[in-house]
Amino acid sequence: MTIAARKQREKEEMRQLILDAARRIFMEKGFAGASMRTIAEAIQYSAGTLYLYFKDKDEIFHALHEEGFVKMLEYMAPLAHVADPFERLKAMGHVYIDFARKNPDYYDLMFIMRAPMKCMEHEKWEEGDRTLGILKSVIRECQAAGRFPGKDVDGLAFTIWAGVHGIAALYVRNRVQAFEGVDPETLVDAGQRNFIEMLERA
Amino acid sequence: MTIAARKQREKEEMRQLILDAARRIFMEKGFAGASMRTIAEAIQYSAGTLYLYFKDKDEIFHALHEEGFVKMLEYMAPLAHVADPFERLKAMGHVYIDFARKNPDYYDLMFIMRAPMKCMEHEKWEEGDRTLGILKSVIRECQAAGRFPGKDVDGLAFTIWAGVHGIAALYVRNRVQAFEGVDPETLVDAGQRNFIEMLERA
């Protein structure tokens, strides 16, 4: 089966080639600027060829969407060494918002855009699930240490996620400009500080 | 000048006619489904005509975006009679999320989409400003009553806005489905309850 194996390897290489181009253009010109034709052009193939490797545009961006979670998990990895669960939770909040600031396009793709969600209507959300799993387990650790007594884990996980997402989403989609004359970065910092403070008192 | 006055009235009527059609189609088929051609078709005009009354598509949706704020302010109006400022603040949070649940498309347009924001790069955000002004003044009232001592009003307003927006945005853009097997509505309720509880302890 050495021949069929090579074929499959080539197929995988081509998928990766497309994905690399898609990522590069997406980072440079955003989602709208990353059209099927510009992606194809970047790797000197015809647009139709992309459809031999991906069902549609959404599937390409679903792949980048998953990449985003891997990237975020990399940001989170060092926090495993923080012994105190509540300190770890606070650090996670910080890292989450930091990720959004440094990778606004990835953040958008992962948590705001509709596009990459459609193509997985009834499949499960692999990488996203893992990230959420980490949040839930750190919450459970906090509870074992006496924090958040009597709180439902899912409900609390959602509350915390929503808290940091709210900050990140208003930032990424430029709604912070509603505060005229106030520096967006300062506002995000204040939001983060306040939210963590509220979490401390909860 | 009775003739010029009539001309201007007709112009305003036509703008309203376009806006009504745009709103109807937007509510029915969403932003993507509300193309210039379908809007024009709905009022039996050619697509080019719309450009005699609106600079571009974004300007049409900026108008609907502003409508959304008027609608939200209507939701908020009854709360003016809540005497205690903190009770009023809590009720505002509830109404905000309620608005998002009942008008997800409007909410999307107002707080998530990029489209309606572009056309007002350097103008000010009239209706949005007013909504934010209400939030800030209720926070100041709370502070006058001893709540949130020593907190910066802008920073706190952003924190609270981000808190409720996070819940609404994850709901509207279907990220709640990350919690498999948990009812989205229940999750939103829990998020709201938790956040208000945290605000009480702040």
Place this chain on the structure above:
DNA sequence: TTCTTTACTAAACACTGTTCATTATTTTTG
């Protein structure tokens, strides 16, 4: 060396937002 399968492309389809020359209708003026 045929035959068949695979890989790829160019062209087309049905859309999108937007512009513009042309036509039809009003309004103003001589």
Place this chain on the structure above:
DNA sequence: CAAAAATAATGAACAGTGTTTAGTAAAGAA
């Protein structure tokens, strides 16, 4: 009232989009 100027509306065109498909050239199996 008729001619001229201004306004309103259109349909076609432009440059894009995602996607499908008929046709072609190369690679593998017989």
